[in-house]
Amino acid sequence: MDLDVAWVILSAILVSTMQAGFCCLESGLVRAKNSINVAIKNLVDFCIACLIYGSIGFALMFGASAFGAVGTRVPAAMVWNASDYAFFLFQLAFCGTVTTIVSGAVAERMSFLGYFIATIILSAFIYPIVGHWVWGGTHFETASGWLRQLQFHDFAGATVVHSVGGWMAFAAILIIGPRLGRFLPSPRAIDGHNLPIAVLGVFLLWFGWFGFNGGSTFAFTEDVPKILVNTAQGGAAGGMAALVSTWIVHRRPRVPLVMNGVVGGLVAVTAGCDFLSPQSVTVVSGVGGLLCTVSSFLLSRYRIDDPVGVVSAHLVCGVWGTLAVALFAEPGTWAVTYSPLQKLGVQALGAGAIAVYAFSVSYGLLWLVNQVLPLRVTPEQERMGLNISEHGASTSIQTLLDSMNVHSLSGDFTQPVEVEPETEASLIADRYNQVLGKMNEMQTELNAGRDRLMSILNSPVFPVAIADRDSGALQFVNERAAEFFGFALQEAGQFREVEFWSDASDRDRFLERLQQEGRVSGFEARMRKANRTQFWSLISGIELTYAQRLCVLLSFSDISERMQRETLLQKLASIDPLTGIYNRRSFFELGEQAIAGAARERRSVSVMMLDIDWFKRINDTFGHAQGDRAIQKVAELATKVLRDGDILGRLGGEEFAVLLQTPVQSAQKIADRLRQRIENNTLDSQDDRIQLTISIGLTDIASKDTLDIALQRADTALYRVKSEGRNRVIVG
Numbered sequence: 001m002d003l004d005v006a007w008v009i010l011s012a013i014l015v016s017t018m019q020a021g022f023c024c025l026e027s028g029l030v031r032a033k034n035s036i037n038v039a040i041k042n043l044v045d046f047c048i049a050c051l052i053y054g055s056i057g058f059a060l061m062f063g064a065s066a067f068g069a070v071g072t073r074v075p076a077a078m079v080w081n082a083s084d085y086a087f088f089l090f091q092l093a094f095c096g097t098v099t100t101i102v103s104g105a106v107a108e109r110m111s112f113l114g115y116f117i118a119t120i121i122l123s124a125f126i127y128p129i130v131g132h133w134v135w136g137g138t139h140f141e142t143a144s145g146w147l148r149q150l151q152f153h154d155f156a157g158a159t160v161v162h163s164v165g166g167w168m169a170f171a172a173i174l175i176i177g178p179r180l181g182r183f184l185p186s187p188r189a190i191d192g193h194n195l196p197i198a199v200l201g202v203f204l205l206w207f208g209w210f211g212f213n214g215g216s217t218f219a220f221t222e223d224v225p226k227i228l229v230n231t232a233q234g235g236a237a238g239g240m241a242a243l244v245s246t247w248i249v250h251r252r253p254r255v256p257l258v259m260n261g262v263v264g265g266l267v268a269v270t271a272g273c274d275f276l277s278p279q280s281v282t283v284v285s286g287v288g289g290l291l292c293t294v295s296s297f298l299l300s301r302y303r304i305d306d307p308v309g310v311v312s313a314h315l316v317c318g319v320w321g322t323l324a325v326a327l328f329a330e331p332g333t334w335a336v337t338y339s340p341l342q343k344l345g346v347q348a349l350g351a352g353a354i355a356v357y358a359f360s361v362s363y364g365l366l367w368l369v370n371q372v373l374p375l376r377v378t379p380e381q382e383r384m385g386l387n388i389s390e391h392g393a394s395t396s397i398q399t400l401l402d403s404m405n406v407h408s409l410s411g412d413f414t415q416p417v418e419v420e421p422e423t424e425a426s427l428i429a430d431r432y433n434q435v436l437g438k439m440n441e442m443q444t445e446l447n448a449g450r451d452r453l454m455s456i457l458n459s460p461v462f463p464v465a466i467a468d469r470d471s472g473a474l475q476f477v478n479e480r481a482a483e484f485f486g487f488a489l490q491e492a493g494q495f496r497e498v499e500f501w502s503d504a505s506d507r508d509r510f511l512e513r514l515q516q517e518g519r520v521s522g523f524e525a526r527m528r529k530a531n532r533t534q535f536w537s538l539i540s541g542i543e544l545t546y547a548q549r550l551c552v553l554l555s556f557s558d559i560s561e562r563m564q565r566e567t568l569l570q571k572l573a574s575i576d577p578l579t580g581i582y583n584r585r586s587f588f589e590l591g592e593q594a595i596a597g598a599a600r601e602r603r604s605v606s607v608m609m610l611d612i613d614w615f616k617r618i619n620d621t622f623g624h625a626q627g628d629r630a631i632q633k634v635a636e637l638a639t640k641v642l643r644d645g646d647i648l649g650r651l652g653g654e655e656f657a658v659l660l661q662t663p664v665q666s667a668q669k670i671a672d673r674l675r676q677r678i679e680n681n682t683l684d685s686q687d688d689r690i691q692l693t694i695s696i697g698l699t700d701i702a703s704k705d706t707l708d709i710a711l712q713r714a715d716t717a718l719y720r721v722k723s724e725g726r727n728r729v730i731v732g
Helices: 005-031 032-062 081-105 112-135 158-176 195-217 223-249 255-270 278-301 309-330 340-373 378-383 384-390 396-410 426-457 479-485 489-494 505-517 560-574 583-603 617-623 625-642 664-679 707-723
Strands: 464-467 474-477 520-526 535-545 548-556 607-611 647-652 655-660 682-684 689-691 694-700 730-731
Touching: 005 032, 005 081, 005 195, 005 255, 032 081, 032 384, 081 112, 081 158, 081 195, 081 309, 081 682, 158 255, 158 309, 195 223, 195 255, 223 255, 223 278, 255 278, 255 309, 255 535, 278 309, 309 340, 309 396, 378 384, 384 607, 426 535, 464 479, 474 489, 479 489, 505 520, 505 535, 520 625, 535 560, 560 583, 583 647, 583 655, 583 707, 607 617, 607 625, 607 664, 607 707, 617 625, 625 647, 625 664, 625 682, 655 664, 655 707, 664 694, 664 730, 689 694, 694 707, 707 730
Parallel strands: 694 730
Antiparallel strands: 464 474, 464 548, 520 535, 535 548, 607 655, 607 694, 647 655, 682 689
């Protein structure tokens, strides 16, 4: 046996390992309840392919050509040599590959018999015919297929194998529809049960692809190393393109899309790995990986359910790879008599003709079969899982899930689940049973404590209410709470807890704290009774589940009298008792806050100091009572002249300070208006009228000034006024 025959046989064996790859990939990407069904489909389709392809498919594909459309017969087996048998073995492995492609696309809802029929249609009526068009005449001395005569190039079957399988998969998907729950009531992803096994499947596919592409030379030539390098580059470029694109779009690498990107890259390079340079392979396969991601998104958008991405990886990337041969093949290597446009036309013609034939025949025959024998399992069988409904088989994981589902449906958690010992699910079952035991203990304690809880809730001392957290609907109100808010207990259904809050933002802040801390006590808020009377309440609360709703348990205490006392005390602490304006401490506190706010907003503020001219003379001449009246008069008139936002305070004696929310130029006009207003008023005494005047020192407040520094400058300006004659305004 020569080296060429050995190489083809080795390549055929490598291609056969792709069956294991498809089995791992597809069974890992479906749910556990369907994994056995998918695995057995992969095994059976290879059996079907071997029998049908050996019986009629090989002759239809490589037999003597009838008008370039279909093969008729091949030389008798008794005259075959080692090369012929090696060639047959290689093509047999190819047929097994194309049939396996379909199984993943229709997984989890097509019946086993339906898939059996689909495999027969593909391996008997579609793949051999298309293969003859492209490869007929490549081995035996027979006329070439019509696409081969046009020099259509599909080196290792990007279109003949992968797109053909993809077209049938697409037709089957459209006929049987998506899996239950995939798009209704809303679109959601259905994750595979074993992604590590699926990734192993991709590695096996990649390994088998070396035989898939390398063996398509049918000889151990000098081109083989280049083809193998291109195969390695193709998978890597496709996977990286898918990785980057999913990372950008989804902000994380999505495992199924990355795996399909590798497969898509391998499919894309398959058509031209003999004529493409390694650099071109990177581009072609990278685009294939990107197309894989984009087409997966589009399929999902249009509610076409492809569990393992067959249409994206095999159909879309297969067509792209076939067209890319015309765009990227090295000059002088293929169809040298054609112009670039003619090359692209030939590739497009071949891909289009194969698409029309493969899809129309697949769709037509499957549609006819579906009218007589439904291809899809019933909804009940699909929910049960095809492992059980189709084969009567299950996994320990599935048995565990079924037992847990019984608990969920019945609501009875008193009985533990049972699974076969020493299986992968037994450890999970043990932990689950431990949780059940602890839960049942807690339920017993809860039952014992329910009476204690109700006695607390019905306390005649504390107003207690339970309300729905979101809607505020009252779920429970004790008699004390009904009395507290001013309604009869039987009227509770007419009210919502949210209606008892005077300000909705207080309730929002209370719930936010409750969510953060889990328990809130001592929350003060203004509430209102059923008759809309407002009062202050001290509120405590916790979150709990009540009547299967997320609720809050609230208790209330009326603190209106305390709040009134505190408000009065705060007012007394901040107000000058003689004039009713701010005292020295409050003026400084409010003034510093106003200066800080103006600095943040880049506004100008000013400050002035004023005192009553000849105040000591008024005290000495007319008495301290008249002095107090003079101070009160100045405060009263200043309050009328100043604007909202200006801060007036008495610093002591006859000395006042004003912080004005305006630049010093405008403040000077206000100060002069105040001076004139006071000058035009007199203070009546018993026998005389007292003429009042004031002196004012004014300054602006720089960005880095404190109130104390600004008042010092204003006081200096005030001193100048007094030394220069009084009853004036000076800016310092």
